[in-house]
Amino acid sequence: MKRRTFLKWGTAAPLLLSGATAAESTTVTPQNTLVVLDGLDSRTSPPRTAIVLDTFARNGLPITCLLDPSQSQLGPNSALSRTLTQRAEKTPGLVQVVPWVKQLGSMTPYFQARAAYEARRALEAILWGNDAPQSLHMAVSQTIACDMQPIAMAPSGLRASGIRNVLMRPDVSTQVRPEAWDNGVVRIIGGQRVQLQLPPTAYSLPKTQSVERVYYLSAHDLSNLPLARLQAAATAFAQQVLLPDEGPWVSAILASDIQFRDAYDYQRYVGVHFTLRSDATDKEREALMRFRQELALEGLSSSFGDKTSAESAFQYWANLKESHPLDEPLAPLGALGQGPSSSAHPSTPKSYGIAIELSQKREGGLGADNTLRIPSVRVQNVRTVSDTLQTSMGAADSVLSIPAEMLRSKAHQRMLKDALQAVKNDGLSQVVSLSDYVGRLVPTDSYTTHFRRTEAYYPYISQRPQIPNVTEREGLMNDAKVAWSYFEKWTNPKTGLCPATANFSKTNPRLHEAVTMWDVGSHIFALLAAVDLKLISDQHFRHAIEKILPNIAGRRSQGRLLPQGWIATNKFKWGNRNFDGCDAGRLLAALYSLDTHPLSKGLATSTVASWDLKNVVDDGIVHSVEEGTLVSTFRSHCAHYAAWAFRIWGIEAKSPYEVLGGKSASDGQMSLLEVCGHIGPMGAEPLLMEALEFGMSPEAAYLADVLFAAQLEEYDETGRLICVSEGPINSRPWFLYQGLQFDAPGRLWAIDTVGGLEEHRTKAFREEHLAISSKAAYLWSACKDHAWSAKLLSFVRERAQTPYGFASSINEQTGTPSSTYSDINTNAVILQSIAARLRETCESW
Template sequence: MKRRTFLTTAIAGTTSLPFLGFQAHAASYKLRTLIVLSDISPDTPLDNLSTVLTGLRARGIPFCCVINPDGSDGTAFHPQSELAQFLRKLRVVAPNLIEFAPHIGDLNKMPPYLQARATSEARMRLIAGLGLDDVPERNGQHFYTVATNLTEDPVASDFVRSAGVRNILSLPEAETKVSARMSYNGVLNLRGGARVSFEEAIRVLPRVVDDQFQNLIIISASGFAALPNQVLDKAVSRFCDAALEHEQKGTIALIPPASVQIRADTGFSRQIALHLFEDPNVDREELNAIGIFKRLLIKNKFDFSTGLTVLPEEDQPAMAGYWFSLDPESKEAARSRHQYFWIDPDERGDDPDLISAAARGPGIGLMLESNPSAARGIDRHGRLHVPLAINIETPISGDDLVRAAGTINDVVITISPSAIRDSAGRKAVIRALNALWQEPVSELMTLDTYVERIVPSDPVLPTYLRTEAARAKSASVPQPRLSQDRVALLEDAKTAWSYIDALTHPRTGLCPTTVFFQTRNRVKHNSATMWDVGSLINALIAAVDIGLIDPADFRERYSKVLASIAGTRVNGLLLPGSEIDTRRVRWKAGFNSFDTTRLLSSLHRLARHPHGDSSVEALVASWDLDEILIGGRIHSIKRGRHVSDYWTVYSHYSALGMRAWGFEAHSPYDIMTNAKLRDERMALLYRVAEIAPIGAEPMLLELLEFEDSPPAEYLSEVLFAAQLDAYEKTGEFFCPNEGPLDREPWFSYQGFRVDVYGNPWTIATLSNKASHKTMTFWEDNKVVSSKAAFMWAATHPHPYSTALVEHVRDVARTPYGFASSIYTKTGKPTKNYTDLNTNGIILQAIAKMLLQSGV
């Protein structure tokens, strides 16, 4: 059968209704025309919609209903509503004329994984809302098309194919030339069209624009909803007359979106995964039969995969699936498909068997779905649902197999050992497969290839999957026992405290930011940012909490600090300055929001401390902090101007510091409210990828200082998983953070990019020199951050974080606290060089460990 003949027949199907869009002038049309009825929602008047849809159906004109799942008041479709019943009935009587397309407003702006999720959810919502569960699907699938708003520079739409979608209609607000974009895995995005009334549509029907091969006529239900029925009926009738006249003349071809790729000769193909079930418990005769059948498949050049049976028995309600590796670094490794079961798959996403499979490495769980109305694509638990067209359990004819496989949708075909027990059965199945193979659009492949095709590459998905795998693996890792480490931790605390005890100025109570010490002298950087002061206050709190100082000493020390940071005038506002001289209490001009909000966090802890007092609240109240919030976004003041600090990795920590004092501060991480929701995890990763690499600070500080920070909870898990993975692969410690160096450029920001898998580790400096961006510079200056090591031990108890702390203990202890960091290349610490932040944060982390453990 020729490709064109097959495709036209496949799409038309069997119906008693005229289908002139495919029968008339197939070879001579000039403009493929799609009639799109948009803005259909629960608010749409049934009478008017019925007039339009029955009018189009009666004249055999194919059309697409773009359906918004919610009404103006948020009310969703209900399957028992008159509107839903009408649409459902129309779909039954005219399956080849009417196509439904859920509307997903910002689909073109969504990153790939979230596109897949939104498409899968929209599909399920529309099936449930319209009551399509029991409606026979068209060619094996309810929806091939989704609609969205037209935007410039849309994100590639590859991922929607996982939910069975092959077409996207990007609908404009005003008339726009129609263009087409094809993704590499066969998803067509039609962009543009004319938004018109039925009367206006008559004028644009034959309109031919240069290089425009499709015409989208978009008629809004909200536009015809207010028309009297008689007027609307006449308008629809005139439009149908004009459309059919142009089609008969060969000017246009009326087609539904489902067939536009086929009619456009885009090289349309659909994927069929061929998968042979194997049962190692069968007798020798059946094992021999399976071996013979495999050789027949190979002889006939069929690509196929094998695996244990994952279909449940009739008396078993549990669903079963496979685990597929998606590790970009092991593409050549054999794909592992391990059988495991999900109990109540719609309700539970963290079942023990799924966790066991995930622990094998980055991958995705796959479930075969034989019900057309079941989930398709990626569900909220991160599992991939694919359509099972048929499980061949007995010998089958070619016609029956072709019918079961549908015509244009991606499907999986499985073969059970029972179908191939004898020679006759094996030959019958091979003949049936050959009949299917003859279809011009069908591409047979392994289940592995099928999964890879519909789960395309995504910048943050590997990071997400690695984190999931690490979480699963850590469930079986014994946690360190802090009770055995109390003596060592107290000794560490004394070491860190020695910096503060030795270097605190007796009058101001402040400490220098860094110190370079030799045998007979010390070179101190006698200024401090408000970040440094925040670390000092937290160190004082830790010291009194674990008994290094008594309450009276504590009060005396923090009272001096509070008196020293009363503030200065910045643009007429009373605020903490950007830096302070630790000896003379002189302020440097400007205001730094990051540093001050770090200070606010520590002051909030001090205000709530049993040995704190009201002077803390009075101090904070005296500052004009409300003036640094513009539209809820925190600003610094530089050279007399307010500068937004919103799009940074510090913004969320800053927002928490402001919120602690009652200010309404916004954060780019506010898209996450629950770290356990997979969609929110992915959304946060995409957001972080837009901003910058992440290091231990400030997210681990959030975990130390605030009771609830879902973004920090998840991002710390991401970074820890990446560090552990890199350590296991290289044997080198990975513990990136910001911090001082003992040589030029003196300070670096070392981090991890969530959207890079192969070499995601970064280093940045304040000077931003080209020489600082080389691999050599990174290798020479890659360090283990001493403070980060202790923060990891406090927030993520694990043998790896314990090893980091032991490494710092062994190498970085100095007469004035812990050295700032340890160079990975040489194994040596920053020589004779340490800082306030390192030792203050180490004290804070140790106090957290000791107080939480109760030892």
């Protein structure tokens, strides 16, 4: 199964993708030129670096230095750090150090924001510890560098961390291509690779071009020249850059000055937020509201909220899903509950948002706790708002935090209004409310939407089912009898195997007489549930199992004895030579439950031991065997489930889901969403089977919450019952994988097929075949205590029952089931879910 592909540019869009900037069409002739020094690491020679930097400074040539913030060997007291910091402090307009994050260009918006935040903090720790000068901090905070990528993601997550300029460093000389993005970020891609050398005539620098000139020097190359000649080589290079023999004169700049020295229309956001004392009177609150309405009439947006208990920072919850009403305060964070990612939740359900912190600290960005830290300026005097803003933040985005008690007099209100109008009209600033400020900067791609939805719903979906009352128990037992009727009717009395699907219409009855090992595993689980529910006797159960086991002895191929890809249900030990790693996972899970059940203890041990399962696990990854070739299972959502099944039999296996370790809760969950987005649409199966069979892993537990929250939100907003999983249909392509697509915006209920044909990926096909899965409804009922689960179960119970088991699904558009079509997995999973519910053993998470 191949994943569907979606365009994931994020929310930003490029305005200038190639060629000239807007400056090309004017009469301005200076060529903006950047000189960049990379390769700075623990192997760099500090004396040689110092010679080059000092020489460039004497000649008036600005240079931007790229430093990898993961250089753990460096620190404020290292020779290289002292070399850089001394010169950056002495000549801040000529020497600048910015972080270099190699893979930034391939990151999604959330991880762009996280990487930029952490890189800037790590770089400042390397260079200055906790004592970075404010002017240097602001320069560093707006610029970052990375390597060029064949296909780069849009830089739509960077402005949340204050980044406005991105250098994409080439390995070899590449034509410069500037990009101006509509989120205010400029990205300069490419540049010319240069080595310092003598004589200077050896340089081949372009004389003129319509875009910025960017020259990259490597600190590693500085050792190629004798120390005594390094200064002369650096002087020659600087002079040739600054005073070319022909062409326009050069305007050499630091990377942080890119947008200020060209026609990129640089603008910043200035948030206006009023803070109220917790003991403010109604009269004071009313006065603030009147003043804010006056500001709004003059085009000056604002927000307000009560002061929080924190002395150094104000913390709030910012709603990102809907516009914030003028008269509604931002909720203080301290009044909100804590969720699975240690970030706050709104006090009302279903409110997308993010925790924010207004701090006078200069750093801003998305922290590991999923809190957006926003640089703020505390206004102490309404007369000096503009000066205070410029002194504290320069031209960077920031928020004005204004105590409401400063507005007691009409004179102060007038002065503040005039000051805010001056900021608005300075040609640089857009005055916005704090909630709007957050909405414009925070990453809003597909993955973060799923993440935030889950956070918003989490407090309301986390309860495990209660013990069924007498009426509910009776209803579940009746459902179990219906599901068991499929096996009673269609199991072959000679082989003990049950067909995969059955169409029992009078006009065209037919059975699909081949079953996969997944189907056989489901049959075994159905028998275990049936005997536990007293639908069959102990003797019947034992006799049925003893018939099935010889049929799955397996077949030897390429020197490996493995269970077969499929076997016939009407013949003894007859099937193909292939092997399916995912299907084997289902079979192994069933055989383990069989082996540990009191009525069949140890019955499957010899069968499993006979298989050469370790021979299909390569580098920890479970593989299938197709026509003798090993094929990885990692591009399927069954890989995690299969890995657990292999492990319970003592065979170590990896899972693509296991990316939570060593990260914050938010970072781990976002990583998991991205992994799943690359695999394809996710449904309830086999996700929820862990809860019934192994106990829920942290990865599956989180993904189950994501899927459940999306289905519940769909119902809340549209009234549609969506319950997606995999299952058969009675027309081509015969089997569908239905699920939530994580790398698509909103809630896309996608469909995938084994063949992955384009005709099965169209919107029309999706709308025609989207269905409510009968087995998934019972899985959710077993694992989630929610009114929606009960409603879904009732819907399926009323519409999907047939004379021989439950119909596989109910068409979402028509509301009708395939009334004469049922399958082994649907009825087995329903039996399994009912048995778990009545045993009260379904794991909560």
